[in-house]
Amino acid sequence: MSKFWRLTGVFLLIGGLSLGGLWMIPNVRERVLWHLEAWRVQVRYALNPPQEAVFVPASTLPTPPVLLSPTPLSTVTPTRPSGEATLPHPTATMMPTPTPTPLPPEVHISGGRYYDQHGLWNYCAPATLAIALSYWGWQGDRTDIGRVVKPFEKDKNVMPYELADYVENYTNLRALVRAGGTLDLLKNLLAAGFPVVIEKGVYLRDYNGRLGWMGHYTVVSGYEEAARRFITQDAYFSPDYPVTYDDLLWQWRSFNYTFLVVYPPDREADLMAALGQYADVTASYRRAMEIASYEASVLSGLEQFFALFNYGTNLVNLQDYAGAARAYDQAFTLMANLPEDKRPWRIMWYQTGPYFAYYYTGRYWDVIRLAETTINAADQPYIEESFIWRARARLALGDTAGAADDVRTALDYHPGFPPAVELAQALQLQP
Structure with missing residues (x-):
């Protein structure tokens, strides 16, 4: 073997060992993985823009609205938002x-x-x-x-x-x-x-x-x-x-x-x-x-969407689920008509009020459709709340196997998550 190739082999070995050593440093490895992940997500989002995915509530309910639990407060008599912007910001x-x-x-x-x-x-x-x-x-x-x-x-x-x-x-x-x-x-x-x-x-x-x-x-x-x-x-x-x-x-x-x-x-x-x-x-x-x-x-546009969404959230917390569902219906319909670059498509990552409203009015298919819209729009759907609500809706519709799959996924994404643990116990799932 010539001296040139021997030296080349030595340099490659040293380079490989150096890279391997660098890879063992947590900060270096984290930065490399972060950039690789960023490139992968860019490709995925370019092919499937998440802002294009919108949830529009069903025009008819699969079952009549039924208040399952708990009883709404009798003193809550809110004025329904008009949905029209007539005054300045x-x-x-x-x-x-x-x-x-x-x-x-x-x-x-x-x-x-x-x-x-x-x-x-x-x-x-x-x-x-x-x-x-x-x-x-x-x-x-x-x-x-x-x-x-x-x-x-x-x-x-x-x-x-x-x-x-x-x-x-x-x-x-x-x-x-x-x-x-x-x-x-x-x-x-x-x-x-x-x-x-x-x-x-x-x-x-x-x-x-x-x-x-x-x-x-x-x-x-x-x-x-x-x-x-x-x-x-x-x-x-x-x-x-x-x-x-x-x-x-x-x-x-x-x-x-x-x-x-x-x-x-x-x-x-x-x-x-x-x-x-x-x-x-x-x-x-x-x-x-x-x-x-x-x-x-x-308000109008995006700000009005947030106001309508908030209105529904407050009614959920006041246990008026039917009123909340109507407010969320208005909010999601408005969101679907916003310009794509203005849609807050991540909102269900952070706030789960619509799931409560639709579930406790018997709108199980809307729970499932909203959860699937949220899960499918995320490149990495590590959103345990959406899986649990889909599991609850699937269980209410008799899909025990589908509910069990969702519970297992929620526990993978958030070990020990109390709602998932509770539902796993109800379904008698093995740990």
Whole structure:
């Protein structure tokens, strides 16, 4: 063998060993896998654009609406949204919430630690909750939370109640979730010393390089009245990330103005005083319903879709499933007529109210069709909630085998997911 080929073999061996060594470094391997995954998703989304997949409710019900459980509140008599936009776009000042005492012109809550969400899949929720907990002396890390709330790393989303459950079960702190928040309420909570986690919608570039609507958590830690902006600790963007009042209102609307507050037990009385009417969870949904009804009547396009969707969500939480189903019908019909680049096609990753509404009015086929639209539009359908709701609907229609398959898939994507475990036990599935 010539010297040239011997040297070439040596260089190839060294190169191979070097690459193998680099592959063993977690950060390097993660970056390579991320880029490979990005290229694969770009091809898939180019061939099957997810924004083209729309769910339109069936015009006739497969069975008469039947309220299975529980009984709706007899006191809920909402005014159905008109669905017509007749007034200009409301601003942050159009629906003020009275504040009993003057608030300081500026508030900045310090003492928290910043965690970013980068380097791990879909880590917005664990990183954001870690930030919120750190304000109260919690000494853990984002991965401590992630191991519990998203044991499967590519799980698309963590619900607010899952974050609250983590706080209640794994820390010495407490947490509550409410809806229908306002900018003045945020300021009131901040002035009382409570950072607030909010869920909102933002437009970010996805694997395909396109701007698209996605759900996102952030911690609101301060406000500056003169600049009309909030200061947020944002796991995606940066610490001390400013967001104007108007931008935050627009982003927050797409999640029914939902917020989570972490607090020490000995500060509960202070928190309840700062919450006012929102101390009562039912009152918060009634307030959120009023806001959604108003916005559905004055907004148009994408904003009106979110308002109608929120209206349905609040009726679900007030146990008026028939009214909720009508609101969601309007919302999805409107969404189908939006320009493709404006459709928030990921919304069922984050919010499951329509499943409740359609299931508890006996519209099992709409549950199945909505779940399949959601699952098929995602390149990686790691959306355990959609599989569980399809399982429930399939079971109601007598498809036990199909329901069992969906339950197994949900448990693969989220081991220990309580609704999946409960349904697995009901179906007597082997672990």
